[in-house]
Amino acid sequence: MIITTVFSIIITMNGYSLEHLITAVVAGQNDRAVSIAEVLLKNGTSPESLIQDGLTVALRSLDAKCTAEEFNLLEIMLAGRAMMTVMDNVIATHLLSSSTIEPVPEKTIIIGTIKGDIHELGKNVVKMMLKAQGLRVIDIGKDASPESFVKAAMLESARFIGVSSLITLTMPFIREIRPLLNDTGLDNVKILAGGAAIQQASPSDLNVDFVAQDVFDAVHYLNGLTS
Amino acid sequence: MTSYERVLNTIEGKGIDRVSAAPEIFGLSARINGYTIKQYVTDAQTLALCQIKSQQVFGCDIVFAFADTALEAEAVGCRLYYPDNAYPYIVDHIIKTSKDIDKLKIPDPFRDGRMPLVVEACRSMHNELKDDCVVTACVPGPISLAAQLSGLETFMFLIADDLDSVEKILNFSEDVIMRYAEALLKSGAHSIMLFDPVASPAVVPPSVFKDLEAPRLKRMTDALRAMGSKFLWLSIAGATQKILPLFSGIGIDLATVDYVVPISDAIRLTEGVIINGNIKPLSFVTAQPDEIKQIAINCLNEAKGRFILGSGCEMPLESKPENIGALIDAAVSSPL
Numbered sequence: 001m002i003i004t005t006v007f008s009i010i011i012t013m014n015g016y017s018l019e020h021l022i023t024a025v026v027a028g029q030n031d032r033a034v035s036i037a038e039v040l041l042k043n044g045t046s047p048e049s050l051i052q053d054g055l056t057v058a059l060r061s062l063d064a065k066c067t068a069e070e071f072n073l074l075e076i077m078l079a080g081r082a083m084m085t086v087m088d089n090v091i092a093t094h095l096l097s098s099s100t101i102e103p104v105p106e107k108t109i110i111i112g113t114i115k116g117d118i119h120e121l122g123k124n125v126v127k128m129m130l131k132a133q134g135l136r137v138i139d140i141g142k143d144a145s146p147e148s149f150v151k152a153a154m155l156e157s158a159r160f161i162g163v164s165s166l167i168t169l170t171m172p173f174i175r176e177i178r179p180l181l182n183d184t185g186l187d188n189v190k191i192l193a194g195g196a197a198i199q200q201a202s203p204s205d206l207n208v209d210f211v212a213q214d215v216f217d218a219v220h221y222l223n224g225l226t227s
Numbered sequence: 228m229t230s231y232e233r234v235l236n237t238i239e240g241k242g243i244d245r246v247s248a249a250p251e252i253f254g255l256s257a258r259i260n261g262y263t264i265k266q267y268v269t270d271a272q273t274l275a276l277c278q279i280k281s282q283q284v285f286g287c288d289i290v291f292a293f294a295d296t297a298l299e300a301e302a303v304g305c306r307l308y309y310p311d312n313a314y315p316y317i318v319d320h321i322i323k324t325s326k327d328i329d330k331l332k333i334p335d336p337f338r339d340g341r342m343p344l345v346v347e348a349c350r351s352m353h354n355e356l357k358d359d360c361v362v363t364a365c366v367p368g369p370i371s372l373a374a375q376l377s378g379l380e381t382f383m384f385l386i387a388d389d390l391d392s393v394e395k396i397l398n399f400s401e402d403v404i405m406r407y408a409e410a411l412l413k414s415g416a417h418s419i420m421l422f423d424p425v426a427s428p429a430v431v432p433p434s435v436f437k438d439l440e441a442p443r444l445k446r447m448t449d450a451l452r453a454m455g456s457k458f459l460w461l462s463i464a465g466a467t468q469k470i471l472p473l474f475s476g477i478g479i480d481l482a483t484v485d486y487v488v489p490i491s492d493a494i495r496l497t498e499g500v501i502i503n504g505n506i507k508p509l510s511f512v513t514a515q516p517d518e519i520k521q522i523a524i525n526c527l528n529e530a531k532g533r534f535i536l537g538s539g540c541e542m543p544l545e546s547k548p549e550n551i552g553a554l555i556d557a558a559v560s561s562p563l
């Protein structure tokens with residue numbers, strides 16, 4: 001009790017709260033977000049709380065702001081960059097080996113752009129957003145073969161695979177992932193797909209569990225499964 | 228009426244015998260004619276031959292002098308990777324920091340990279356088709372080339388962090404494009420298409436299009452017209468509703484819209500500009516020809532004139548060839 005009181009006094013003295021961190025991240029203010037996060041940590045906010053009550057809340061708030069008509073990619077990228085900078089420069093140095101993101105299958109997703117396609121921006125936005133949701137995201141890059149998705153899922157004990165593609169030509173490769181998973185005994189791995197061209201297709205066209213219209217659509221789907 | 232007359236009359240608002248049809252058939256023409264994409268983008272005669280043959284088989288009103296979206300960046304100095312049967316892509320962007328910008332040199336279209344290849348293909352197509360069919364050469368818009376030179380993510384962050392550098396890269400890109408376009412026009416292209424996918428609101432905010440791209444496009448279309456381009460065409464994919472009202476002020480005659488923009492909206496928002504579009508790319512792969520014909524007829528009915536039927540986006544490489552036929556058939560068989 002006494003400790004918490006002292007704590008809030010310090011926070012007020014420094015003038016920073018988690019609210020300030022959230023505002024800075026949403027506004028994409030990189031340097032400001034980093035200095036606020038440093039002060040908060042120094043004053044006793046736990047790294048977990050910084051992620052959960054600060055960074056995650058910030059990126060989630062973009063969800064409400066971004067409708068189909070009002071989708072500002074740059075805004076999302078800037079907020080994502082601010083979040084990642086705080087993660088890499090502040091939180092990582094405090095956590096050292098003790099990762100807050102447990103390497104459990106339910107929280108692990110393999111993400112990549114499928115063979116034949118090199119569009120990466122959408123995949124990177126999704127990666128960032130899922131990290132903000134507390135998921136462990138393993139990025140296997142672009143032009144990635146169906147086998148490499150399955151291999152990574154096996155090695156990393158992932159429960160999810162996220163496939164990105166913006167050109168229709170890649171659809172046959174996406175369809176190969178499910179049978180490869182089944183052959184490997186990974187029947188319970190769920191496949192999500194997204195990206196400008198394949199979002200025109202249905203889950204059955206692609207032999208996947210879910211086709212996301214945008215990144216928030218995927219977040220809702222995953223939250224529905226993991227909660 | 229020749230294809231050339233049909234398209235030009237449409238642009239000029241004169242009489243036509245039927246609606247023109249100009250789907251964006253690029254690498255698909257290689258696939259149809261039994262060539263790999265690598266052959267198509269590295270050999271002028273293959274490119275010209277595939278375009279001419281597809282035109283003869285399907286009766287499209289426009290052929291395209293265009294290889295891929297990495298060609299101009301390669302001529303500036305970006306390193307590419309060439310898969311055997313897919314478009315090449317950039318593996319090393321030439322602009323890594325703002326210091327690199329001042330070192331860039333404008334390529335010579337008759338000498339550098341694969342620019343001479345497209346210049347030569349233009350000449351071959353014009354020689355073969357004479358003035359019966361329109362030869363349109365495609366060049367990138369400044370934002371799209373700039374994003375290729377620096378890499379898309381770097382470019383996006385530069386917009387937020389360093390507008391001076393963005394302006395510099397855009398100015399350089401504009402110079403590269405204009406010099407290349409001039410060579411293409413001199414070598415037989417009737418018109419220029421500005422292919423500007425990165426300028427889409429799906430990628431950059433509409434304010435960036437308004438402040439940074441639109442003034443450049445206007446300057447470019449004025450100059451290109453003076454160089455002899457019979458008409459100017461702008462192609463931007465994605466939900467472009469927010470920027471369409473600016474189109475009537477940037478000197479273009481024709482604008483392609485993607486399937487996510489209803490044709491009636493496009494016509495309403497772009498006074499004086501002719502619309503080209505707009506079928507879901509995936510349907511060329513999955514739908515049957517009679518469905519494509521029906522979708523195309525719906526487009527024609529929605530447009531009610533001042534329209535060129537097209538695909539709205541590059542036609543996927545694995546499109547069924549019959550579906551090109553179905554699209555053209557809709558234009559041929561529909562009453563005006």
Ligand code: B12
Nearest residue numbers: 118119120121122162164167194195196215218424427464
């Ligand atoms: C940028 C871009 C490029 C850049 C890519 C740079 C990079 N490193 O990513 C460059 C210039 C290199 C490029 C190249 C090509 N491109 Co391109 N490109 C685009 C463009 C302009 C924007 C794509 C983008 O980044 N959007 C922004 C991101 C954030 O959106 P997104 O990817 O859809 O992602 C969102 C959702 O879909 C979802 N999502 C995405 N992935 C995933 C994954 C999962 C798991 C989940 C859950 C969700 C999800 O979340 C994201 C955020 O909401 C589009 C046109 C447009 N205006 O949309 C064309 C476009 C996609 N390209 C196209 C084409 C054809 C090509 C080329 C083949 C062109 C050519 N002829 O050479 C080459 C590809 C070569 C190859 N082998 O892949 C076509 C595809 C059409 C089709 N018929 O299939 C488009 C539509 C342009 C057009 N008008 O023709 N391109």
